[in-house]
Amino acid sequence: MxxxxxxxxxxxxxxxxxxxxxxxxxxxxxxxxxxxxxxxxxxxxxxxxxxxxxxxxxxxxxxxxxxxxxxxxxxxxxxxxxxxxxxxxxxxxxxxxxxxxxxxxxxxxxxxxxxxxxxxxxxxxxxxxxxxxxxxxxxxxxxxxxxxxxxxxxxxxxxxxxxxxxxxxxxxxxxxxGPHQYPEKLIPVVITEALDDRPVPIYGDGLQIRDWxxxxxxxxxxxxxxxxxxxxxxxxxGGGNLHTNLELVERILDLLGKSRALIQHVPDRPGHDRGYSIDSAKLLRLGWTRDRAFDEALETTVKWYVDNEDWWRRVKATQDYQTYFERNYSDRESLTVSR
Ligand SMILES: NC(=O)c1ccc[n+]([C@@H]2O[C@H](COP(=O)([O-])OP(=O)(O)OC[C@H]3O[C@@H](n4cnc5c(N)ncnc54)[C@H](O)[C@@H]3O)[C@@H](O)[C@H]2O)c1
The missing domain is CATH 3.40.50.720 (NAD(P)-binding Rossmann-like Domain)
Structure with a gap:
């Protein structure tokens, strides 16, 4: 085909x-x-x-x-x-x-x-x-x-x-x-900001639940x-892995050996959905199975960003990225890192 x-x-x-x-x-x-x-x-x-x-x-x-x-x-x-x-x-x-x-x-x-x-x-x-x-x-x-x-x-x-x-x-x-995700989405934002010891932004209380x-x-x-x-x-x-954003960010910081004090709560996204969860039974009946356990997949992902700095530094150096990041988190830098 x-x-x-x-x-x-x-x-x-x-x-x-x-x-x-x-x-x-x-x-x-x-x-x-x-x-x-x-x-x-x-x-x-x-x-x-x-x-x-x-x-x-x-x-x-x-x-x-x-x-x-x-x-x-x-x-x-x-x-x-x-x-x-x-x-x-x-x-x-x-x-x-x-x-x-x-x-x-x-x-x-x-x-x-x-x-x-x-x-x-x-x-x-x-x-x-x-x-x-x-x-x-x-x-x-x-x-x-x-x-x-x-x-x-x-x-x-x-x-x-x-x-x-x-x-x-x-x-x-x-x-x-996973690898190659554009560093505007939560996981690569957290990894790449933390690698540079910069504040890691979390919307609101960080208790939004996602299925990873x-x-x-x-x-x-x-x-x-x-x-x-x-x-x-x-x-x-569905991944069948429900975690709050806060839990996820803490795990990533732990994997990187970075302090949780980098976490910076920023004003929530307007209309931010508090939770998602889906039932994948219909797809499982087609014979699909998930291959990767969450912890191992998260480690693989973190390692990929650690090993592929060139990839994400090139992306983050673009004018588009910098304009977007500045606009989306405009007052983030002025906030102090909570300890
Ligand atoms: N990332 C997620 O968590 C997630 C979850 C569920 C579903 N999805 C869906 O999966 C798909 C891929 O997501 P992703 O995270 O890889 O997105 P991405 O933003 O990384 O990639 C989108 C790709 O589409 C291309 N593109 C954008 N507009 C185009 C256009 N008009 N014509 C041709 N190409 C165009 C871009 O150049 C880019 O290569 C999307 O449809 C998204 O809605 C994503």
């Missing part, structure tokens, strides 16, 4: 490319706009593979998508604006990529003989969930521009299945972590759905 991996230069997409090349004889065509989050370094290991090709393009560009989808059997769409904080600062780009871009891909898939169209979505579409676990039939109550745009993309995917018979699939992964999923397990879940999922269906991919 020849798979078009949209957003394949990002964190999870590039790991999915590795997964496909390592575990199948399939060919991969990466289609990626290379936004601030897209990074060809994430794909450099495959550059010489005869089963890999890269096309730079925007999923919201009708003509570029039509050309990229020629000869493609399956589409897996990771491409998205993916960061909640950025969606609060600039929601428009989320609608353009996560909703309109999904529409452009679906229209192209409709006019071609694509046998699978998998939309990678998120557990954040369920909104705040406390004391229970969402299953695939639970109501969608997105509360940030990011999660609302992801829900919009998903609704279009489902509508194209019902209306036009496109063989679509949707996955809703939980909070994902290692990136390789997310990718094997997407692959299981791609190959064995039933068209028209949605599948949760």
């Amino acid at each position: 020849r798979i078009l991996v949209c957003g394949g230069a990002g964190f999870i997409g590039s790991s999915f490319v590795r997964h496909i090349l390592d575990h199948s004889a399939d060919e991969v065509v990466v289609f990626d706009k290379l936004t601030y989050a897209g990074n060809l370094d994430n794909l450099s290991a495959f550059a010489e593979s005869p089963r890999y090709r890269f096309i730079r393009g925007d999923i919201a560009d009708v003509e570029a998508v039509r050309v990229a989808m020629q000869g493609i059997d399956a589409v897996v769409n990771f491409a998205a604006e993916s960061h909640v904080d950025r969606s609060i600062l600039n929601p428009g780009s989320f609608i353009t990529t996560d909703v309109y871009g999904a529409y452009v891909l679906l229209e192209a898939a409709r006019s071609m003989s694509v046998t699978r169209f998998l939309q990678v979505s998120t557990d954040e579409v369920y909104g705040e969930v406390i004391g229970e676990s969402s299953h695939e039939g639970s109501p969608l109550r997105p509360r940030s521009p990011y999660s609302a745009s992801k829900a919009g993309g998903e609704h279009l995917v489902q509508a194209y299945h019902v209306t036009y018979g496109i063989p679509t699939l949707v996955t809703r992964g939980s909070n994902t972590f 999923l290692f990136v390789d397990d997310h990718c094997s879940g997407v692959d299981a759905v791609l190959r064995r999922g039933t068209p028209g269906e949605t599948y949760n991919i």
